Amino acid sequence: MGNILNNLKSLTKKSKSKMVLCVVDGLGGIPHPDFGGKTELEAARTPNLDALAQKSTLGLMVPVQYGVTPGSGPGHIALFGYDPEELVIGRGVLEALGVGMELQEGDIAARANFATKNAEGIITDRRAGRISTEECQRLVQRLQESIQTIEDVEILLKAGKEHRFVMVLRGKDLGDNLQDTDPQKEGLPPYEPKGFDTLSEKTAYIVKRFLEKAEGIIESEPRANAILLRGFSKSPTLEKFPERYGVRALAIAIYPMYKGIARLFGFDTPDVEGDLRNEIELLKSQWQEYDFFFLHYKDTDKAGEDGDFSRKVECIEYFDSLLPEILSLSPDVLVITGDHSTPSLLRGHSWHPSPVLLYSPYGGVPTGTRFTERECASGYLGHFPAKALMSLMLASALRLGKFGA
Numbered sequence: 001m002g003n004i005l006n007n008l009k010s011l012t013k014k015s016k017s018k019m020v021l022c023v024v025d026g027l028g029g030i031p032h033p034d035f036g037g038k039t040e041l042e043a044a045r046t047p048n049l050d051a052l053a054q055k056s057t058l059g060l061m062v063p064v065q066y067g068v069t070p071g072s073g074p075g076h077i078a079l080f081g082y083d084p085e086e087l088v089i090g091r092g093v094l095e096a097l098g099v100g101m102e103l104q105e106g107d108i109a110a111r112a113n114f115a116t117k118n119a120e121g122i123i124t125d126r127r128a129g130r131i132s133t134e135e136c137q138r139l140v141q142r143l144q145e146s147i148q149t150i151e152d153v154e155i156l157l158k159a160g161k162e163h164r165f166v167m168v169l170r171g172k173d174l175g176d177n178l179q180d181t182d183p184q185k186e187g188l189p190p191y192e193p194k195g196f197d198t199l200s201e202k203t204a205y206i207v208k209r210f211l212e213k214a215e216g217i218i219e220s221e222p223r224a225n226a227i228l229l230r231g232f233s234k235s236p237t238l239e240k241f242p243e244r245y246g247v248r249a250l251a252i253a254i255y256p257m258y259k260g261i262a263r264l265f266g267f268d269t270p271d272v273e274g275d276l277r278n279e280i281e282l283l284k285s286q287w288q289e290y291d292f293f294f295l296h297y298k299d300t301d302k303a304g305e306d307g308d309f310s311r312k313v314e315c316i317e318y319f320d321s322l323l324p325e326i327l328s329l330s331p332d333v334l335v336i337t338g339d340h341s342t343p344s345l346l347r348g349h350s351w352h353p354s355p356v357l358l359y360s361p362y363g364g365v366p367t368g369t370r371f372t373e374r375e376c377a378s379g380y381l382g383h384f385p386a387k388a389l390m391s392l393m394l395a396s397a398l399r400l401g402k403f404g405a
């Protein structure tokens, strides 16, 4: 794909049109031998999606690259029209977003574990006996109360599940090119914090000071008397979605990680609890305030990861049952797709392309009778990189001008 996709700003036009991107997480599947050789979309009863498919253009999207299985991070980066191979959001940053921390540009985030070490400083349990989440919260709170800054760097901590927590360093000129302190194996001492360039040396120094102080505070803990850090990464500086596309953008997601990714891109991300029904209520209540709506539905992916074909089918049917609520808003462009496939046969994310439905009077030529992988494979939109979805949506919303004279 040429560079124009990275420079759509030069083509965007003002418009009152409204766009909705529904990401049904892990939507795509492959035929399952135990279920009549059907995919989950094929097995689901989806009268509303079928009717919409007959008025929409269909296709298949490659999330990142042929044969490459993406995480949800790269999957969403591509859906937002950014290059998922160039813009990498590191593990620590994703983890921080996943526990609901609000990151600023330049923050350094790392995944942290409580661990057990013996008198010789050797790690005997990398997970501190899997202490409970409540125990972890208590310890993290104790650490945070005693350690707020080290020199000019702010230290932010947040507990995750069991022995896990997240550490964020906020300050000037910090690098993220650091060696993990987690030796990944028991029977070894933790590695020393070490930076591989000048800015990262400063980070390593702060981390070292943090570990000295923190391990002093927890030294009498029977199990959680050590801390291991890994996945140091910097919150990226990027062109924000609203500026890039000239839209007011709202993200509607229940899970913190998706909300967090959207927030990095400059979406507004109000809290919403409950399920898809509550998400759609929020969509309705905010309809006049925004131009672009990203609506994330997680349950399909969870069912696929559990290898639960029938539950994934039910999730798709539930989405179908609520689709009329979205259509009642009369969006100018509505896209329904996934961030990657999660076939229940594989019990995890996969490299298979995502089925995509684009509904718009200007979307192109409808070819299908149902919204399934098979029908999408012969759809008008063909097979295209997910990164190109945004330009198709904007064009269908009549928000892109001509390229060249």
Ligand code: ZN
Residues within 6 Å of the ligand: 025, 026, 071, 072, 075, 301, 339, 340
């Ligand atoms: Zn996903």
